[in-house]
Amino acid sequence: MSGYFSDLYHGTKSLLVGLGVTFKEMVKPTVTVHYPRETIVITPNYRGHIELVIDEETGGSRCITCGMCARACPSDCITVLSEKPEGAKKKVLTGFELDFTRCSLCGICVESCPTDAITYSQDYNLAGFSREEFHMDLLGRLGKGGSLI
Structure with missing residues (x-):
């Protein structure tokens, strides 16, 4: 019976840690570039043709x-x-x-x-x-x- 509560505790703790990471990433600003309307800055060492x-x-x-x-x-x-x-x-x-x-x-x-x-x-x-x-x-x-x- 104690193994059941131990598993329940560790599972809940793992769920809360994962949700914490998810919520922390949700409030960060996005880094996505909306490509056709925005262009990215290319580094000087980029090797194009x-x-x-x-x-x-x-x-x-x-x-x-x-x-x-x-x-x-x-x-x-x-x-x-x-x-x-x-x-x-x-x-x-x-x-x-x-x-x-x-x-x-x-x-x-x-x-x-x-x-x-x-x-x-x-x-x-x-x-x-x-x-x-x-x-x-x-x-x-x-x-x-x-x-x-």
């Missing part, structure tokens, strides 16, 4: 079309297109494409770039309905200054 950096002097890309990023990429998702205009000393960047469906976000391309022409994007809202939406022309995106997705 890569994007080209604008050169302050020329207004174009810092990329010198060496192709180090494409060679270093283990997923083979970067394509650097360039051409050498007649009479020019350097190659000119004509296209920089990223297949984000294959990217593993490892960051080797950013580390291997000798001119720091690639950085991580702060875009976190990446959603689409087809694979073609994730084939990004980063040079075109650089000219628009915004997100394609």
Whole structure:
């Protein structure tokens, strides 16, 4: 009989402790972000997809079309297109494409770039309905200054 009252006491105590935790959490302010109407602040060390950096002097890309990023990429998702205009000393960047469906976000391309022409994007809202939406022309995106997705 004493085991019955002992179990009843411990069960009631456990119920009251659990209700105390529940009521304490009920009065705390919510941390939920109502997504479409509110956006969250992204930390500076967030690794989104890569994007080209604008050169302050020329207004174009810092990329010198060496192709180090494409060679270093283990997923083979970067394509650097360039051409050498007649009479020019350097190659000119004509296209920089990223297949984000294959990217593993490892960051080797950013580390291997000798001119720091690639950085991580702060875009976190990446959603689409087809694979073609994730084939990004980063040079075109650089000219628009915004997100394609």
